[in-house]
Amino acid sequence: MPEVSRFFGIIIAMYYNDHTPPHFHVRYGKQKAIIEIETLSVLEGKLKPRTLGLVIEWAAQHQAELQRNWDLARQQAPLNKISPLE
Template sequence: MPEISRFLGIVITMYFKDHNPPHFHVQYNDYRAQIAISTLGMIEGQLPPRVLSLVVEWGSMHRDELLENWTELSTTGQFHKIEPLA
């Protein structure tokens, strides 16, 4: 599972050839969640409200890059790192 980004203790990953809809995985301490790229809504899991807010902020800034990674991972297995939230 490639690590796409890491910031403030939050780890963003994607799986190779994962199921639809396009999404990314978030890990923060003992919390885990899946976030839809199109809506930045939580598909599954749980995150503290402040962490979810940071993830949504980061996701809105990098939505195009996330979709590119989704496509590349599902077709070629390639990906690129995305800048963390500053």
């Protein structure tokens, strides 16, 4: 699973040829979640409120880049790194 960003110990990744809707995977310690790109809603898993807040803040700033990476992943193309939350 290619890592596309990392900040404050939070890892953001995407799988190639993953199921729809377009989404990304989040790991932080033992916490894991899948977040839909368009709505920024949690599809699966659970994150603590502070972690989820940071992830949503980051994703809102990078929605277009996340969607481009989703499209690349569907084509089996290399994914672009996305700037971390600062």
